[in-house]
Amino acid sequence: MNSSSSNSSRAIFAAFLSLLIPGAGQWYLKSRWRGITIFGATITLAFLINWGLDNFKIGQIVAGGVTTSWLWIVFVLFAAWNIFDAYRMARGEPSFTGLGVAGAAVILYTLAWNVTDINLDRLITRLPDAAKVARNLVQPDLFFQDDAGAWHPSENFGDIFGRVEDQPAPEWLTRWGLVAEDQKVPAYAAGKLIETIAMGLLATLLSTILALPISFFAAHNIMARLPGGTIIYYVMRTILNVVRAVDTVIWGLLVIVWIGLGSFAGVIALTIHSVAALGKLYSEEIEHIDPGPIEAVTASGANLFQVIRYAVFPQIIPPFLAYTLLRWDINMRMATVVGFVAGGGIGFFVLETIRKGGYEQYAAALWAIAVVIIIVDYISAKWRERILIGETKVSVAAPKPFYKSPRAIAYAILGIIGLVYCWDVTRIDLRTLFEPAPTFVRLLYDFVTIDLTPDIVEIVVKQMIITIFQALLATTLGALLALPFSFLAARNLTGRSRLSVWIYYLTRFVFDVLRSIEALLYVAIFAFWVGIGAFAGTLALAVTTFALIGKLYADAIENIDMGPMEAVMSTGATRLQAIVYAILPQIIPPFVSYSIYQWDINVRMATIIGFAGGGGVGLLLSTYFGMLQYHKAGTVVALIVIVVALMDFASAKIRERMV
């Protein structure tokens, strides 16, 4: 009696707290994260409703002579839910979390739908235009048939893959007297795709070399041993996070002011982003090594360098290699788009074809990219698997040193030749790094002293919100579409009949092809279909989301424990019941967690799709850069860094709590 009356007075107090400050009741009831989340959500929703009404007249209604938004009604319901939630929690009754989430979702999706100027009718009215692109996509300009009926590689094929043509003989051939002074010799002129591959390879190599030492400065367990090391650690980590938050393509914009257009600029932009990403992964790996061997080696009287050499290196080399391979995959993908701004590589080529309206050439480039990326993806995954599982060769003889194995020597020579060739193809010229264009210093100064005039901030914030909503809609759309297909692409659920095996391979293949092309490259298709703008960008993002998330979902389904399925089936349940009780509880958490992760990734992607006409903050950024207003560009980049870092943090926190 006594406890129940104190319980209900506690419940009323908690509800009252939540009435005053949303989330305060939950906080008081020791659900700290719930409280903070509700508080943050309330403020954000209120701001967004107001912002939507001001900027886009979203949900505008006139009630009793007052112009307002009907979304405020939903907002009031959300606030009421929050009070009710605190009340129920205090009484120990289960709370209806779903209701609160639904209220917030109504507000967010209404806003998202309006600001990304979704025009579903255009999808239909302009279908003929889309059909034209589609026809080009299946008939890429790669080969042509001459009058005799024989097939030849087209001009465009040469542009992409390279061609053999007569060029002035290189100097060493004449010096050795092999050819005459001005004689021409046939030589292979690399195509744009080859250039792109070289860019990705070089950037991976350079960034691995640079990230290695950096990662030690960003590893807490190493730095804590040095005087003042902890400060260096925090500074390093912050720098890495900021650099990582800015997309490679945006780095490209900065780099071209420094060293001019070209594939060299692309390599540098790729390397900058890659160093930061690898540095972070490497340093986390260093932090997670087993302290046992370090203790043992230290106990034997070794100094810090010996400890690193004998206790740290052997532990970190396999995971480092695995991360480098993963990064190689990512760098290859980024290399296909960095040319959009930096010039060079297939990205630049795609940009040119779009400008000229050459959709057959554009289609050929997409197919070529898909082939390369699928191969890279496969090799990288295979090697990573081999490294992490580790080959255990049983051998009694001591291993031969590296320089005595003919195979190793052959690989080394091939590697060096490849490296030199890449260096040559991408026209690396390290001297230009130290002779920046005269405008570069001004750019840096303007860029760092960002423009904080309210007008500019308002414009930038507006585009940023649109960008975030684009990512939200694209994630939702892509994930919903991917859901049914992911079941078809899961080995353990598709049956063993011939038809279902075919469906399995077909679905996986579609995922792989769509996944291999960056959203930025898809924008052109949708811009042609529904017109340039945020809608086109959202659709392009949705396509990549569909493929990326579809694969993640399917892998999650393949990883579930089939034991419960067996147990439920053994009770006499139907297949449908068994799926609901044994499979769904296992896949919902990873699905939600992947979707949130994908939203996080999509926000990054959405910051650049504007470069290809996909709207959002990217368009603003390229405009400011184009008009040499580095001041304002700095504002945009600063906001991107903040938003991406926040999203990163929030998504990691939420996913952590999901498991």
Place this chain on the structure above:
Amino acid sequence: MLKVEHLSKTYPNGTQALYDVSFQVEDGEFLAVIGLSGSGKSTLLRCINRLIEPTAGQVVWNAIDITAAPTSELRNIRRQIGMIFQQFNLVKRSPVMTNVLSGRLGYISPYQSLFNYFSPEDRRRALANLEQVGLSEKAYVRADSLSGGQQQRVGIARALMQEPKLILADEPVASLDPVLAHSILKYLEQLNKERGITVLCSLHFLDLVHRYATRAIALKDGKLVFQGLPKEIDDAQFKAIYGQEAERVSIV
């Protein structure tokens, strides 16, 4: 009575796991199935409720031919046969209660159950069964927060929801320590003695067989090599089942 006649199983990859196995189980028996790892114990138990389709032979239970039953009838048969697994096979993220209730799925309409709706009667039954295995206070915690022994007891409660006449237990104690092994087998023994439920249980340790089983059969490389009382397994029999090198070990 359960009659297994000339049962054979060949897996799609060509492994023949059972060769022409025949035996009978009277109602109310506690039959132990023994044999080395890979001898076909799991395959045998799963062929009985057709989680695995046998390649040849028959399983006849109380005059019903399980092996010939169409899918619709299979559901009726399965719900009378409880099954307990070595790895417990609980849905780890779902609450204990939902796991126990899932034992009732064979009885209720598929569409109702999609929304986690169970009748108050079923919920009462679930609580009573949890009480029986001594876990009534854990009803609403997540299954993965329980210890191994507790998870297996949830597995038993789930099987009890079916009001089974027969329980198939596939190495129910192989993932548990010896003390827990006895506690789990005591529950099975109690169900066998008090409710007259027939139990088919595969076991690894011979002293557990001696302690709990009323009769035993032994498999070796998929063939039935012994059937009789546990005490009839003498040294010669033992060597025939487990191979010449085997030594008797015992657990507490």
